[in-house]
Amino acid sequence: MRIPLSILLILGTLSIYAQGPFAPQANQTGTLAIHADSNVFVAWASRIEVQRGRQDIAVPNSDTTTVGSWTQCFGKANGTVVSLGDSGVATVQFEGLIYNGVGPDFAVFENAFNHTFLELAFVEVSSNGIDFHRFPSYSLTDTSIAVGSFGSVDPTGIHNLAGKYSANYGTPFDLSDLDSIIELDVSAISHIRIVDAVGSLNERYTQRDCKGRKVNDQYPTAFPSGGFDFDAVGVIYMKGVGLSESYDQSHRSIYPNPSNGVFYVDHEGSGLLKFELRDFTGRVMQVGLLETNTVDFTSLLKGAYLLQLIGKERHTTHKIVIQ
Numbered sequence: 001m002r003i004p005l006s007i008l009l010i011l012g013t014l015s016i017y018a019q020g021p022f023a024p025q026a027n028q029t030g031t032l033a034i035h036a037d038s039n040v041f042v043a044w045a046s047r048i049e050v051q052r053g054r055q056d057i058a059v060p061n062s063d064t065t066t067v068g069s070w071t072q073c074f075g076k077a078n079g080t081v082v083s084l085g086d087s088g089v090a091t092v093q094f095e096g097l098i099y100n101g102v103g104p105d106f107a108v109f110e111n112a113f114n115h116t117f118l119e120l121a122f123v124e125v126s127s128n129g130i131d132f133h134r135f136p137s138y139s140l141t142d143t144s145i146a147v148g149s150f151g152s153v154d155p156t157g158i159h160n161l162a163g164k165y166s167a168n169y170g171t172p173f174d175l176s177d178l179d180s181i182i183e184l185d186v187s188a189i190s191h192i193r194i195v196d197a198v199g200s201l202n203e204r205y206t207q208r209d210c211k212g213r214k215v216n217d218q219y220p221t222a223f224p225s226g227g228f229d230f231d232a233v234g235v236i237y238m239k240g241v242g243l244s245e246s247y248d249q250s251h252r253s254i255y256p257n258p259s260n261g262v263f264y265v266d267h268e269g270s271g272l273l274k275f276e277l278r279d280f281t282g283r284v285m286q287v288g289l290l291e292t293n294t295v296d297f298t299s300l301l302k303g304a305y306l307l308q309l310i311g312k313e314r315h316t317t318h319k320i321v322i323q
Contacts, residue, residue, distance in 0.1 A: 019154050019156050019157065020140050020154055020155075020156035020157035020158075021140070021156070021157075022138065022140075022155070022156050022157065022158060022159040023155070023156070023159075024155060024156050025115035025116075025155045025156075025165065025166070026115065026165050026166055026169040031165075032104070032171075032172050032280075033164075033165040033166075033169035033170065033171070033172075034104070034107045034169065034170045034172055034234070034280055035168060035169055035170075036076055036077040036078070036109065036168050036169075036170065036232070036234065038280070039278075039306070039308075039317065040236050040280055040306060041076075041107075041234040041235060041236060042235055042236065042237070042238050043094055043095060043096060043234075043235040043238045044074070044075045044076050044077075044094075044232055044233065044234055044235065045073065045074060045075075045092035045093065045094060045192075045232060045233045046074060046075075046093065046094055046095050047074075047092065047093040047094075048070045048073050048074065048090060048091065048092045048093075049070070049090070049091045049092075050070045050082055050084070050088070050089070050090050050091075050230075051088060051089045051090075052064040052065050052066075052082075052083075052084060052085045052088045053065065053084055053085030053086040053087040053088035053089075053196055053227055054085055054086050054087075055085055055086070055220075055221070055222045055223060055224065055226045055227075056086065056220045056221075056222040056226075057086035057087060057198055057200070057205050058200065058202065058204075058205055058220070059222070062222065063224075064085055064088075065083040065084065065085035065088065065224055065225065065226050065227060066083075066224040067081070067082070067083040067224045067225035067229075068080065068081045068082035068083055068225075068229070069082060070082050070090075073090070073092070073230055073231065073232055075232065076232060076234070077109035077168060077170065077231045077232035077234065078231070078232070079111050079167055079168065079231065080231070081110070081111050081229040081230055081231045082229070082230050083224065083225040083226060083227055083228075083229050083230075084121070084194070084196040084227045084228045084229070084230055085196065085226050085227040086196060086198045086205075086219075086221075086226065086227050087195065087196050087198055087207075087227075088195075088196045088227050088228065089193060089194065089195050089196070090193070090194045090230045091191055091192070091193045091194075092191070092192050092193075092194075092233050093190060093191055094190075094233075094235060094238065096235075096238040096239050097187075097188040097189060097190055097238065097239045098125075098175070098188075098189040098190075098192075098235055098237060098238055098239075099175075099186070099187045099188065099189070099237050099238070099239055100174075100175035100176055100179060100186040100187060100237070101236065101237035101319065102304050102319045102320075102321050103172075103174060103236075103280060103303075103304035103319070103321075104172030104173060104174045104236055104280065105172075105173065105174060105175045105189075105235070105236050105237045106172070106173055106192065106233055106234060106235045106236055106237075107170025107171055107172045107173065107233070107234050107236070108121070108123060108162035108163075108170060108171050108173065108192075108194060108230075108232075108233050109167075109168070109169070109170045109171075109230075109231035109232045109233070109234065110162060110163040110165075110167070110171075110228060110229050110230065110231055111167040111229045111231050112163065112165070112166045112167055112229075113166070113167060114166060115155065115165075115166050116152035116153055116154065116155070117150070117152065117153075117218065118153040118155065118158065118163050118164060118217055118218070119163050119196075119199075119217060119218050119221070119227060119228050119229060120139070120153070120158065120161040120162065120163040120164070120197045120199070120215060120217045120228065121161065121162040121163055121194045121195055121196050121197050121228040121230075122134055122135070122137055122161065122162075122194070122195040122197055122207075123135050123137075123160070123161075123162050123173055123192065123193070123194055123195075124192070124193040124194075124195065125175070125178065125184070125189045125191065125192050125193070126184075126189070126190060126191040126192075126193070127184055127185035127186075127188050127189055127190055128190070129190055129191050131183055131184075132191070132193050133178055133181050133183070133184050134210075135160045135173055135177055135178065136160055136177060136209075136210035137159065137160045137161045137209045137210055137215075138157075138158065138159040138160060138161075138209050138210065138211070138213075139157065139158060139161065139209040139213055139214070139215040139216065140157035140158070140213070141153055141154065141157050141158070141215075141216040141217070142216070143201055143213070143214045143216045146199070146200075146201050146216065146219065147199055147216050147217055147218055147219065148218070148219070149218055149219070149220055149221055149222075150218065151218060153216075153217050153218075160173065160177065161197065161209075161215070162194055162228070163217075163228055167231075170232075170234055172236075172280070175189065188239075192233055194228065194230055194233075196227040196228040197215045197217065197228070198215075198219060199215060199216055199217035199218055199219035200219045200220070201214055201216060253265065253266045253318075254266070254307065254318050254320060257318075257320050257321060258320070258321035258322065258323040259320075259321075259322065259323070260298060260322070260323065261296065261297040261298030261299075261300065261322045262294060262295070262296050262297075262298060263294065263295050263297070263307075263320060264293055264294055265290060265293055265294065265295060265309065266293065273289065273290065273310055274287065274288060274289050274290060274310050275287065275288055275289075275290055275295060275307060275308065275309055275310065276307075276308045276310065277295075277297060277300075277305050277306070277307050277308075278305065278306045278308070279303075279305055279306075280304065280305075280306070285297075285300060285305065286300070290309070295307070297320075297322055298322075300322060301322070302322050302323055303321070303322060304319060304320070304321050305319070305320055305321075305322065306318070306319060306320075307319075307320050
């Protein structure tokens with residue numbers, strides 16, 4: 001797997017409290033969590049198909065999960081979910097095609113009530129609705145003992161598994177991780193599939209990450225709301241929709257991009273007044289007046305950001321990369 005440079009740089013700034021090599025929980029330095037209110041999202045899932053799993057996969061006659069309705073998973077993440085159950089599946093579509101942009105391209109939301117009660121799921125994508133390809137996932141949770149029904153999972157040991165973050169915070173996914181797959185067109189993703197990861201350590205039911213390690217999370221969850229609780233999928237890059245369309249049409253007005261942190265802004269005649277630079281969690285990194293045609297962000301960490309240009313007649317948002 002090739003982890004994008006922006007993620008590697010963020011991993012290097014992890015909190016001193018982190019135990020694993022991956023990004024920490026929401027609200028900590030270095031997190032990759034994206035809040036549902038972030039302005040990076042241009043669209044949300046508009047169609048969904050759900051195949052619920054059993055409350056306990058090890059009990060053949062156990063009931064399937066019942067909590068939630070698929071209709072609650074349209075639109076913006078809001079904490080209302082459909083519980084997938086053990087190995088349950090949700091497949092979503094959109095009013096457009098997702099494409100591989102700068103940094104993460106979409107985020108999956110679950111409703112974990114704290115930062116360590118993490119019910120995890122694999123994420124797969126398709127560009128034809130038939131052939132699905134799974135993101136390379138990493139689960140470093142100790143497997144010498146089961147997490148149990150109400151145990152804890154350290155998010156710094158988890159990467160590319162949905163459910164890594166608490167309610168209202170999406171787990172981001174970058175299509176660059178899959179761009180070497182010939183059969184997949186990462187510039188035209190039509191379907192996203194979320195598959196509950198059963199946390200059992202029993203060889204008969206266990207599920208594994210891309211390195212063959214057992215995924216150890218809350219199991220059993222033998223109740224109507226068991227398994228991954230799917231809330232929403234938010235899209236960051238989508239053809240012909242909102243921010244992505246604006247970016248496609250106007251990105252040449254900011255150059256070079258990527259750059260070392262100094263960008264030229266061609267805003268002649270647009271009446272621009274100021275700029276705001278935010279990271280992908282929505283946090284304001286820098287603000288200022290556009291007194292010249294250049295902005296200098298060399299004091300910031302390398303990575304992807306959102307630059308909003310605010311004028312009298314129009315506002316535009318651009319994704320920029322400092323390298």
